[in-house]
Amino acid sequence: MAAKLELLPAVDVRDGQAVRLVHGESGSETSYGSPLEAALAWQRSGAEWLHLVDLDAAFGTGDNRALIAEVAGAMDIKVELSGGIRDDASLAAALATGCTRVNLGTAALETPEWVAKVIAEFGDKIAVGLDVRGTTLRGRGWTRDGGDLYETLARLDSEGCARYVVTDIAKDGTLTGPNLELLRNVCEATDKPVVASGGVSCLDDLRAISELVPLGVEGAIVGKALYAKAFTLEEALKVVAA
């Protein structure tokens, strides 16, 4: 288990632009310009990880595959790739970017046999995103219900899933703080590391998530707060190093 919380600044890509959504809803975008510039800026600021999302692939409105490959290829740091990775072809394209790991979402709900197969084949290169409203999972760019969180978690655990990225959709992009209770509950239900996602608004939120490291929280994805300049990545990295 990691001793300090890992920080994963997010670059979510829609129609070629770095954007932030509210509650992950298509159409709620605020644009922040070039994804490559954003990713390079986080790297220059000392990030050890980048969380890179192809929102068009997640929503089924096309993809940004070439751009995502360009961004991932330009990074000297670890990259977690998410969005629309649902079959052999999209997984092969994602892994070919040289990313450190991929995050599967919808596939874990809709094609569990395929997910079990790729977990067995690729081990900790595969994480599963558990994106929830309450305790109900959501797939297809968070637009469709996909079953119970804890039943799915038990199934994935039994298949050897290495890691979970847990998002409370009600918090995502809202700057209203992470759902610490959800994180605690998921950590109680699994021995595997958990990456927290959604809602971080201030440095105290990162301090609060850091307190969950002994329970199994390994990292925190930070999006909107960095783009809205609530704090700098340098400040955030200092807080988690303390």
Ligand SMILES: O=C(O)c1ccccc1NCC(=O)[C@H](O)[C@H](O)COP(=O)(O)O
């Ligand atoms: O990750 C996905 O596949 C995804 C699919 C559909 C909508 C949103 C998706 N991801 C969003 C993120 O990973 C955010 O970058 C992350 O939760 C940060 O949230 P916040 O700090 O609240 O901006």
